[in-house]
Amino acid sequence: MPKKKRLDIDYTFNFGLYGIISSLKAYKLAWEINRITAKNLAKMPDFEITNKKNITGHHLYYAVSNEVNSLRLFKNKPNEESESRELLVPEHAHFDFILYTQGDAYEDSNRLQQLLRNIPSVELVAFIPLAALKSKEHFIF
Numbered sequence: 001m002p003k004k005k006r007l008d009i010d011y012t013f014n015f016g017l018y019g020i021i022s023s024l025k026a027y028k029l030a031w032e033i034n035r036i037t038a039k040n041l042a043k044m045p046d047f048e049i050t051n052k053k054n055i056t057g058h059h060l061y062y063a064v065s066n067e068v069n070s071l072r073l074f075k076n077k078p079n080e081e082s083e084s085r086e087l088l089v090p091e092h093a094h095f096d097f098i099l100y101t102q103g104d105a106y107e108d109s110n111r112l113q114q115l116l117r118n119i120p121s122v123e124l125v126a127f128i129p130l131a132a133l134k135s136k137e138h139f140i141f
Contacts, residue, residue, distance in 0.1 A: 014102065015070075015100055015101060015102040015130075016100075016101045016102070016109060016127065016130075017089070017098055017099070017100055017101075017127075017128040017130065017133070018098070018099040018101070018109075018112070018113065018116070018125055018126065018127055018128060019076075019089070019092050019094075019095030019097070019098060019099075019124075019125070019126045019128050020095060020096060020097040020098070020099060020116065020122060020124070020125050021094065021095060021096055021122070021123045021124040021125075022096055022097065022119070022121050022122045022123060023096075023121055023123075024119075024121045024122075026060050026062065026073070026075050026097070027043070027062075028121075029073065029097060029119070029121075029122075030043070030062040030073055032119045032121075032122075033071075033073060033099075033116070033119075036115045036116075036118060036119065037071075037112075037115060039064050039071055040064050041062040041063060041064050041071065041073060042062060042063065042064060043060075043061075043062055044061055044062065044063050046058035046059060046060060046061070046079060047059040047060075047061045047074060047088075049086070049088065057078040057079075057085070057086050057088075058078055058079045058081065059074055059075055059076075059077075059078055059079065059088050060074070060075040060079060061073060061074040061075065068103045068104060069102065069103030069104065070100070070101070070102040070103055071099070071100070071101055071102075072099070072100040073097060073098075073099055073100075074088055074097065074098045074099075074100065075088075075096070075097055076088050076089055076092070076093070076095050076096055076097060076098055077096075089128070089133070091132075091133060091134060092128060095126075098128075099116070109127055113125045113126075113127065
């Protein structure tokens with residue numbers, strides 16, 4: 001019997017993730033982020049994640065990007081009509097939203113966190129270290 005070979009792919013992750021706790025609706029938080037960062041986050045089609053049992057979860061998200069920078073706001077919990085109840089980042093179930101940043105414009109994480117903390121209904125903003133995050137593969141686009 002021939003031996004099976006396994007191909008392991010090691011990705012490099014060059015993005016940052018921030019967890020946000022807020023009672024705001026997603027569209028209102030996106031509007032507030034647009035206001036403080038002078039960006040134009042726009043609603044995108046639902047972000048789909050299929051788990052190991054082939055059950056798909058749909059997550060609401062807003063995004064703005066160009067050739068160099070990308071900013072995406074995801075709702076951590078799936079939509080009501082999703083088959084799956086799996087969170088986008090299950091290791092951090094307490095976060096309502098996940099902010100994905102990529103590029104030079106968002107390298108100063110302290111400045112971005114301070115801007116987000118200035119939104120009145122944002123209770124907490126925290127950087128999520130990628131080293132210990134098992135669900136970081138969800139953010140490979």
